[in-house]
């Protein structure tokens with residue numbers, strides 16, 4: 247069996263601007279009812295989790311201006327996903343809920359407190375997607391002149407998570423006694439100052455929030471560089487990744503397993519989820535037709551500009567300066583942002599394709615091409631997972647499209663359930679227990 251997750255691209259944000267089938271979402275994106283509906287659909291399909299992307303700025307990497315980002319609603323606007331998770335906790339009972347938190351800018355004490363609070367509210371279904379944030383633009387919002395260097399960010403993140411874990415463990419599991427006879431709420435000998443002194447952070451402790459049902463909420467990680475993979479191999483319960491093709495997926499899983507063993511962990515204790523965006527039709531022919539139609543729509547000025555602006559944001563390099571009809575320039579060593587995403591572009595561009603061809607022909611959000619009827623896509627997913635040897639898929643989609651959500655949760659997943667490829671019902675109350683159940 248394998249696991250299922252849903253990546254809410256652009257997070258609690260306007261992730262549908264300009265897309266078909268968004269209905270009223272464009273204007274009502276702040277309304278939690280949209281997400282409640284999505285969460286309930288995913289829970290009906292027994293998904294392990296839904297995860298909310300997040301960022302902490304309006305970018306200006308393209309043309310040195312916010313114009314393209316605000317015009318196309320790219321990487322913003324975004325509301326705080328932790329608040330949304332608190333609302334969703336009241337409308338669901340089993341699905342794991344993961345907001346993104348930046349280790350570079352969230353103070354560790356506040357993050358530990360937020361995660362423990364969400365774990366209480368969700369009754370043991372909270373997680374955190376720990377990202378280091380990638381742009382100078384975000385750093386400037388927190389008083390820095392520029393962001394920390396790529397590998398330094400991960401070194402800081404390692405210490406950050408150690409401190410968060412120490413704070414979450416500052417209350418022993420049996421510290422709360424509720425002893426009416428002695429009129430005692432908690433045994434103070436079981437709540438500890440931690441006196442954490444690191445290279446980057448210090449904290450006295452203890453947390454003033456008692457531990458939630460999971461103790462340590464589920465930790466998710468997303469960066470694919472060597473430093474990012476080491477960080478994940480040490481700390482993560484689940485990784486979300488977008489390697490290219492089945493062989494890339496297998497290489498990624500094997501590499502994480504190897505790194506986990508090096509850090510003394512059992513590779514089965516972290517689930518690597520690969521991003522996919524299937525095109526599902528009534529029949530295989532319908533789906534192929536829809537797939538071709540979508541690719542044809544890419545050859546437009548709006549698509550080109552949105553993609554170049556997104557690449558500029560990812561890399562921190564202004565792509566408006568390059569000639570679209572020349573091959574992609576060699577940017578090795580210049581990227582302080584998402585190194586793994588840019589490596590993917592560079593690999594695709596190695597055959598001399600022009601930047602225009604590369605942008606129109608490149609897919610950043612798919613590990614695997616999945617196109618067909620629900621039964622066909624279910625078979626494709628099962629076969630690929632057997633080859634990869636683990637752990638599951640993370641669905642994503644461009645825009646908030648209820649038609650697509652239904653195709654996945656009410657068309658595809660029932661086929662996967664019938665084949666015994668995914669769970670047919672949740673076995674456990676808590677998120678981590680479901681995640682590690684197989």
Ligand SMILES: Cc1cc2nc3c(=O)[nH]c(=O)nc-3n(C[C@H](O)[C@H](O)[C@H](O)COP(=O)(O)O)c2cc1C
Nearest residue numbers: 299300346377379468469470471474486584585586
């Ligand atoms: C599937 C996926 C989801 C991500 N989600 C976020 C996010 O929500 N917020 C963010 O700041 N970065 C996000 N990132 C970026 C990573 O956290 C990381 O900063 C980036 O990949 C650069 O790290 P790397 O050089 O190790 O790849 C995501 C990356 C991937 C692959």
